[in-house]
Amino acid sequence: xxxxxxxxxxxxxxxxxxxxxxxxxxxxxxxxxxxxxxxxxxxxxxxxxxxxxxxxxxxxxxxxxxxxxxxxxxxxxxxxxxxxxxxxxxxxxxxxxxxxxxxxxxxxxxxxxxxxxxxxxxxxxxxxxxxxxxxxxxxxxxxxxxxxxxxxxxxxxxxxxxxxxxxxxxxxxxxxxxxxxxxxxxxxxxxxxxxxxxxxxxxxxxxxxxxxxxxxxxxxxxxxxxxxxxxxxxxxxxxxxxxxxxxxxxxxxxxxxxxxxxxxxxxxxxxxxxxxxxxxxxxxxx
Amino acid sequence: xxxxxxxxxxxxxxxxxxxxxxxxxxxxxxxxxxxxxxxxxxxxxxxxxxxxxxxxxxxxxxxxxxxxxxxxxxxxxxxxxxxxxxxxxxxxxxxxxxxxxxxxxxxxxxxxxxxxxxxxxxxxxxxxxxxxxxxxxxxxxxxxxxxxxxxxxxxxxxxxxxxxxxxxxxxxxxxxxxxxxxxxxxxxxxxxxxxxxxxxxxxxxxxxxxxxxxxxxxxxxxxxxxxxxxxxxxxxxxxxxxxxxxxxxxxxxxxxxxxxxxxxxxxxxxxxxxxxxxxxxxxxxxxxxxxxxxxxxxxxxxxxxxxxxxxxxxxxxxxxxxxxxxx
Numbered sequence: 001x002x003x004x005x006x007x008x009x010x011x012x013x014x015x016x017x018x019x020x021x022x023x024x025x026x027x028x029x030x031x032x033x034x035x036x037x038x039x040x041x042x043x044x045x046x047x048x049x050x051x052x053x054x055x056x057x058x059x060x061x062x063x064x065x066x067x068x069x070x071x072x073x074x075x076x077x078x079x080x081x082x083x084x085x086x087x088x089x090x091x092x093x094x095x096x097x098x099x100x101x102x103x104x105x106x107x108x109x110x111x112x113x114x115x116x117x118x119x120x121x122x123x124x125x126x127x128x129x130x131x132x133x134x135x136x137x138x139x140x141x142x143x144x145x146x147x148x149x150x151x152x153x154x155x156x157x158x159x160x161x162x163x164x165x166x167x168x169x170x171x172x173x174x175x176x177x178x179x180x181x182x183x184x185x186x187x188x189x190x191x192x193x194x195x196x197x198x199x200x201x202x203x204x205x206x207x208x209x210x211x212x213x214x215x216x217x218x219x220x221x222x223x224x225x226x227x228x229x230x231x232x233x234x235x236x237x238x239x240x241x242x243x244x245x246x247x248x249x250x251x252x253x254x255x256x257x258x259x260x261x262x263x264x265x266x267x268x269x270x271x272x273x274x275x276x277x278x279x280x281x282x283x284x285x286x
Numbered sequence: 287x288x289x290x291x292x293x294x295x296x297x298x299x300x301x302x303x304x305x306x307x308x309x310x311x312x313x314x315x316x317x318x319x320x321x322x323x324x325x326x327x328x329x330x331x332x333x334x335x336x337x338x339x340x341x342x343x344x345x346x347x348x349x350x351x352x353x354x355x356x357x358x359x360x361x362x363x364x365x366x367x368x369x370x371x372x373x374x375x376x377x378x379x380x381x382x383x384x385x386x387x388x389x390x391x392x393x394x395x396x397x398x399x400x401x402x403x404x405x406x407x408x409x410x411x412x413x414x415x416x417x418x419x420x421x422x423x424x425x426x427x428x429x430x431x432x433x434x435x436x437x438x439x440x441x442x443x444x445x446x447x448x449x450x451x452x453x454x455x456x457x458x459x460x461x462x463x464x465x466x467x468x469x470x471x472x473x474x475x476x477x478x479x480x481x482x483x484x485x486x487x488x489x490x491x492x493x494x495x496x497x498x499x500x501x502x503x504x505x506x507x508x509x510x511x512x513x514x515x516x517x518x519x520x521x522x523x524x525x526x527x528x529x530x531x532x533x534x535x536x537x538x539x540x541x542x543x544x545x546x547x548x549x550x551x552x553x554x555x556x557x558x559x560x561x562x563x564x565x566x567x568x569x570x571x572x573x574x575x576x577x578x579x580x581x582x583x584x585x586x587x588x589x590x591x592x593x594x595x596x597x598x599x600x601x602x603x604x605x606x607x608x609x610x611x612x613x
Contacts, residue, residue: 029394035398091393096533096580097580100573100574103530104570104577106569107569107570108570226398230398263409270399278390279395
């Protein structure tokens with residue numbers, strides 16, 4: 001019973017991280033029809049920036065603000081100066097470009113920080129444990145999950161209750177029409193791309209103390225995030241929430257119950273969902 | 287057409303004579319180039335001709351490589367051709383099965399699904415240590431080729447180069463002839479206008495499935511030679527990085543043109559060797575070159591060369607015409 005609760009909470013924590021990474025991915029895909037292969041490297045950069053900032057200042061909360069801000073700049077730059085240039089050539093070229101960007105970021109990370117896994121220390125209240133349902137559970141994992149919920153809620157309010165949100169949802173549905181109504185779509189694309197990088201980087205910062213910060217961390221989450229947006233339906237935020245929860249639990253209990261097949265379980269779930277609904281749980285049927 | 291045929295014969299002759307002038311190191315590099323050219327050609331048939339963007343082509347390549355290594359390690363006295371045929375057959379069969387499952391999807395979903403399948407195979411290669419030895423990889427000894435009247439020992443670099451050249455060279459030539467068959471034309475026409483092909487009574491789904499399985503088989507063949515060439519298979523052969531490699535080769539060379547990936551393989555292998563000699567950070571520069579290529583030379587090197595030729599030809603014609611006073 002206790003093990004069950006622990007693994008359930010582990011699953012929720014991973015689901016939170018996965019949601020932060022995949023929500024940006026799914027929004028960018030829905031709007032720009034670009035599968036951003038560099039998205040997970042933004043997550044990795046977030047973790048490494050946070051490691052460096054912690055070494056310099058020792059303030060975790062500061063790194064939680066500064067690292068995502070840096071990633072906004074990087075994301076917006078990639079969109080403005082690289083992605084926009086190849087937009088006219090079609091989606092395959094855009095996708096290939098993000099591939100190249102991922103390559104460069106991964107190599108730069110190895111260059112600057114080395115290939116050894118780095119440990120991000122966590123201190124203060126977050127380093128403690130709490131008693132919960134008869135088990136002792138690290139506060140930090142609960143923090144990760146609550147922060148993910150908080151950000152998910154903020155995003156939901158921003159997307160569904162504000163003017164900017166209406167414009168973004170409109171652009172996901174029909175970008176040309178939004179442009180025709182006088183919205184500066186290129187700037188919107190740049191902002192959403194940058195914002196996606198912020199979410200991914202933020203996930204990286206909070207993942208740092210939890211998982212190992214290493215050059216392999218981007219690949220580890222990238223495929224999971226892709227599976228999340230396939231299951232949830234591309235461009236759907238609600239789908240990303242549900243699929244993240246499913247994958248998170250599957251990861252946690254898969255490791256517990258079938259250690260040899262835990263990786264395969266995710267793809268089986270994906271295959272099953274696609275057989276029933278080819279465009280994902282919340283995707284629009286074509 | 288006749289000119290083209292002459293070029294082909296010339297190319298084959300040059301490739302046959304190269305080991306006479308080149309050192310063993312370059313012969314070895316050339317073998318690697320032929321293997322990756324085969325891999326690239328199969329990917330180009332899928333992407334350039336069929337317009338199917340796959341991120342999982344390495345699963346067929348790796349499957350071919352692992353089948354080769356496992357078969358050679360477990361079945362004693364296995365014939366060279368039997369191993370290669372087994373690897374190609376396995377990859378083709380898996381291509382059929384996976385294609386059957388995922389070809390209903392198009393575009394980005396299809397790309398993602400192939401990626402997921404590749405990740406699944408990659409996970410299997412890492413986890414199923416009892417057969418793949420996981421991260422340690424599998425080593426193998428190249429079998430001899432017994433042609434009945436003569437036995438060829440393939441352990442020599444130059445001999446293996448000739449074997450690779452003959453078998454993969456024929457496969458590449460066959461792929462080239464495939465593009466001008468009725469089936470090859472159907473694939474190109476489907477790329478251009480699928481609706482119309484359906485109206486004309488073509489079963490586009492079956493054509494696509496055959497193309498997917500065929501390119502899978504060709505990638506498996508390339509993978510088999512990759513395993514034989516290195517006498518070793520590791521998880522690298524079935525990783526996402528291997529898919530990236532074939533994507534790079536195809537795009538640097540130019541997709542949609544048959545010669546593109548062959549040129550791409552040549553440039554990629556030599557560039558990788560050159561860069562890894564001068565810097566440990568060669569993937570960084572590869573990525574940089576890739577981005578520059580995508581932005582400035584989107585059609586790939588073969589298109590660039592073609593354009594330059596056309597430009598020179600046009601200039602040449604222009605100047606001769608002026609000289610004759612016809613303008």
